[in-house]
Amino acid sequence: MAGPPQKKQKREEKQKDGELPQKKYYRQRAHANPFSDHDLKYPESPAAMDWAQHYPAFAEPQSANSDAIATPRAMTKQVQVADIGCGFGGLLFALAPRMPETLILGLEIRTSVTEYVQEKAKALRVQHSVAGADESASKAVVAQHENATANPQHGLYQNVSCLRANTMKFLPNFFHKHQLSKIFLCFPDPHFKARKHKARIVSLTLASEYAYVLQPQGRVYTITDVEDLHHWMVGHFAAHPSFERVAKEEEEGEKEDECVSVMRTETEEGKKVERNKGKKFVAVFTRIEDPEWP
Amino acid sequence: MAHPFQCITSISSDNGSCLLAACGSKILSVKLDGTVASEWSAEAVLQSNSAENDDEEDKRPAKKQKTAPVQAIVAASPNVIKLVVSPNQEHVVAITDDKAVRVFSIDADFALNELSQRVMPKRPCAIEVLPDNATILCGDKFGDVYSLPLVASPINGGNEAVNSAPQPTAVQPSTFKPSATTLTVHSGRNRLALEQQMKQKNLTAKSKEPLKFEHKLLLGHVSMLTDHTFATREIDCKQRGYIITADRDEHIRISRGPPQAHVIEGYCLGHTEFISKICLIPGTDLLVSGGGDDWLGVWEWPSFKLRRKLDIRAAISGLGSEETRVAISGLWIAPAVNIDDGMPETVLVATSEQTPALFCMATKSLLEEDSTFTTVEIPKSPLDLTCIDDELLLSLDERTTDSPRLQAYRLTVDASDMQTTVLASRSQETETKLAEANKSPSSKVEEKPLNDLLYGIANLRKRGDASAPDEQTAE
Numbered sequence: 183m184a185g186p187p188q189k190k191q192k193r194e195e196k197q198k199d200g201e202l203p204q205k206k207y208y209r210q211r212a213h214a215n216p217f218s219d220h221d222l223k224y225p226e227s228p229a230a231m232d233w234a235q236h237y238p239a240f241a242e243p244q245s246a247n248s249d250a251i252a253t254p255r256a257m258t259k260q261v262q263v264a265d266i267g268c269g270f271g272g273l274l275f276a277l278a279p280r281m282p283e284t285l286i287l288g289l290e291i292r293t294s295v296t297e298y299v300q301e302k303a304k305a306l307r308v309q310h311s312v313a314g315a316d317e318s319a320s321k322a323v324v325a326q327h328e329n330a331t332a333n334p335q336h337g338l339y340q341n342v343s344c345l346r347a348n349t350m351k352f353l354p355n356f357f358h359k360h361q362l363s364k365i366f367l368c369f370p371d372p373h374f375k376a377r378k379h380k381a382r383i384v385s386l387t388l389a390s391e392y393a394y395v396l397q398p399q400g401r402v403y404t405i406t407d408v409e410d411l412h413h414w415m416v417g418h419f420a421a422h423p424s425f426e427r428v429a430k431e432e433e434e435g436e437k438e439d440e441c442v443s444v445m446r447t448e449t450e451e452g453k454k455v456e457r458n459k460g461k462k463f464v465a466v467f468t469r470i471e472d473p474e475w476p
Numbered sequence: 477m478a479h480p481f482q483c484i485t486s487i488s489s490d491n492g493s494c495l496l497a498a499c500g501s502k503i504l505s506v507k508l509d510g511t512v513a514s515e516w517s518a519e520a521v522l523q524s525n526s527a528e529n530d531d532e533e534d535k536r537p538a539k540k541q542k543t544a545p546v547q548a549i550v551a552a553s554p555n556v557i558k559l560v561v562s563p564n565q566e567h568v569v570a571i572t573d574d575k576a577v578r579v580f581s582i583d584a585d586f587a588l589n590e591l592s593q594r595v596m597p598k599r600p601c602a603i604e605v606l607p608d609n610a611t612i613l614c615g616d617k618f619g620d621v622y623s624l625p626l627v628a629s630p631i632n633g634g635n636e637a638v639n640s641a642p643q644p645t646a647v648q649p650s651t652f653k654p655s656a657t658t659l660t661v662h663s664g665r666n667r668l669a670l671e672q673q674m675k676q677k678n679l680t681a682k683s684k685e686p687l688k689f690e691h692k693l694l695l696g697h698v699s700m701l702t703d704h705t706f707a708t709r710e711i712d713c714k715q716r717g718y719i720i721t722a723d724r725d726e727h728i729r730i731s732r733g734p735p736q737a738h739v740i741e742g743y744c745l746g747h748t749e750f751i752s753k754i755c756l757i758p759g760t761d762l763l764v765s766g767g768g769d770d771w772l773g774v775w776e777w778p779s780f781k782l783r784r785k786l787d788i789r790a791a792i793s794g795l796g797s798e799e800t801r802v803a804i805s806g807l808w809i810a811p812a813v814n815i816d817d818g819m820p821e822t823v824l825v826a827t828s829e830q831t832p833a834l835f836c837m838a839t840k841s842l843l844e845e846d847s848t849f850t851t852v853e854i855p856k857s858p859l860d861l862t863c864i865d866d867e868l869l870l871s872l873d874e875r876t877t878d879s880p881r882l883q884a885y886r887l888t889v890d891a892s893d894m895q896t897t898v899l900a901s902r903s904q905e906t907e908t909k910l911a912e913a914n915k916s917p918s919s920k921v922e923e924k925p926l927n928d929l930l931y932g933i934a935n936l937r938k939r940g941d942a943s944a945p946d947e948q949t950a951e
């Protein structure tokens with residue numbers, strides 16, 4: 183569902199092809215109830231998901247095969263990085279050029295915010311397409327990052343997209359077992375009141391679902407400015423046998439995991455906290471192998 | 477008006493067989509010589525904390541249910557909503573709608589003797605006793621599945637045991653106490669992380685009292701849980717246990733059994749409406765699921781594959797009634813005999829809410845290409861079903877006092893034709909023996925609360941929640 187009609191109209195007036203969307207037209211009430219039904223669209227299973235629509239540059243060429251209509255188009259790559267509750271997508275757009283051959287997906291429960299991220303991805307793709315005038319701009323962005331090995335044939339930002347989802351209920355509808363290598367949980371809604379804690383995006387039982395979609399050695403990255411929430415997240419992941427917190431050096435300091443640095447500085451919330459000179463609490467967990475059957 | 481038996485089950489032991497039938501807050505044990513061996517009545521468990529209603533608000537099906545004032549809940553005797561027997565036939569476990577799990581022993585004369593009452597944090601919706609005959613698996617509608625010891629060990633003169641180890645309290649998921657869960661802390665680094673946590677006082681919310689009995693949180697769905705079942709498979713000469721859970725958001729999840737219930741093995745996905753019941757087919761790797769979809773799913777659950785969709789809507793439409801929407805209220809495996817050789821067979825029996833019929837299919841033909849359901853029409857809507865020896869006992873929504881609330885059938889499988897069919901014949905002999913149970917107590921009841929007690933499945937259907945609060949704008 184789209185936002186209020188008036189806003190939608192304004193958005194369309196202002197925005198031309200390749201022009202970045204403006205946040206002010208996509209603002210939305212901060213909290214959505216993760217327990218209500220909403221009007222969510224989700225695939226009945228990961229196999230039924232049409233990823234080509236999100237990442238057209240990574241779709242297999244359409245075959246003349248007759249059942250091609252029935253089944254979603256095959257992909258050359260699968261999504262490997264998920265930003266859960268991505269908000270306006272600051273992290274997504276910072277990660278995308280750093281790992282141009284890795285598919286990155288934002289999942290967000292708020293409709294307009296999701297639309298904003300989708301529009302922004304579209305605009306950035308136009309601006310950074312290889313054929314487009316801005317080729318040099320793309321190259322420049324890639325060059326900034328030493329470990330961006332590839333010279334993407336399809337320009338930048340083709341590897342980033344966003345969809346509306348309530349991840350607390352529907353993660354396994356989108357991802358196969360052990361599909362993801364990284365999950366980001368950046369500045370989750372804190373739900374301060376004890377009675378609302380069950381709406382938190384981290385719990386012992388949800389950790390089992392994160393472990394299910396993560397490959398062994400995959401990582402969960404968490405960051406928040408709310409100390410209590412930090413302890414909550416650390417507590418629940420640390421108590422879960424599928425996760426182990428990484429060494430301190432990887433969370434902070436010179437040997438910091440690159441994703442941690444990006445998460446600190448590029449998320450919208452991270453920037454806000456920076457401006458207010460607040461503290462940021464980071465924790466990173468590795469998904470360990472499942473144990474042998476007893 | 478008579479109160480029908482909302483749940484029935486049965487016990488078969490060396491002493492013979494006995495039917496257990498719940499009528500409102502009563503449980504009758506009826507011996508198959510026709511005598512009523514015992515009658516037990518539930519009394520509300522006094523709860524230290526009755527302000528629980530606010531917990532229920534978020535996960536309701538779209539339709540608003542009225543919550544009775546707390547006073548009324550405490551005063552009324554709670555209704556029995558689930559009734560199961562341990563595999564060794566030695567214990568009975570009931571759930572009552574005051575959120576209590578009640579365990580009974582059964583004496584030689586089939587009288588029930590209540591051993592314990594444990595009030596769960598949320599209303600349980602599914603329960604079973606594991607093959608070890610020592611563990612209860614109990615799922616609540618908020619999606620959490622707990623294990624409890626079948627026999628709660630008493631300490632301090634009859635009180636229930638409080639585990640000396642710090643318990644994670646189910647009542648307050650906000651209290652983080654790591655050793656509380658089955659999910660044990662395993663590495664030095666995590667232990668350090670945890671110790672740091674424990675120093676934080678803030679972790680303990682004071683809103684609720686912890687549960688005062690041993691329990692473990694095994695797994696949880698954020699979606700409303702509707703059913704669970706425990707499966708075992710033998711791999712390399714060892715038994716592996718699995719917990720299969722189903723939810724209102726179309727998921728069937730397969731987790732490992734304890735002590736590794738934190739590992740999710742996979743999901744059987746493909747339903748597009750709520751799932752309300754799941755049922756294992758003995759001797760196979762098949763699982764049947766049903767709910768709001770027009771079909772029942774036949775899954776090869778160890779590989780998570782949907783093998784077949786059985787059209788049940790067609791069978792319901794065949795009855796010619798107005799309501800043809802599916803709302804599966806029960807899936808059972810019933811014994812039958814083969815009409816040709818008299819060999820034992822098994823039959824899948826499915827029922828849909830407010831639909832006066834049993835939909836039957838021989839389990840051996842579940843995957844046969846064009847096998848269809850045989851419809852057995854019955855006088856009233858079916859409420860529950862149990863099997864004693866080779867007969868099937870059925871509880872009907874019969875509210876007049878002069879018609880029987882219980883019926884007995886024998887099933888026969890006829891595979892001589894192209895199509896395998898199931899025949900059902902009434903068993904007069906058994907029905908005569910049930911005459912006394914059919915006469916006995918009938919708590920006073922009003923139409924509306926009775927309907928609410930008996931029929932909750934169709935409410936699980938989603939209604940396109942247009943009023944979802946997330947569509948409003950900030951500032």
Ligand SMILES: C[S@@+](CC[C@H](N)C(=O)[O-])C[C@H]1O[C@@H](n2cnc3c(N)ncnc32)[C@H](O)[C@@H]1O
Nearest residue numbers: 216267268269290291348349368369449450451
């Ligand atoms: C405080 S914002 C943080 C946004 C972004 N990660 C950042 O760091 O700037 C939290 C976001 O999570 C989203 N969210 C909350 N619950 C969610 C759920 N169950 N599924 C998906 N998104 C959710 C909210 O809509 C919100 O946009």
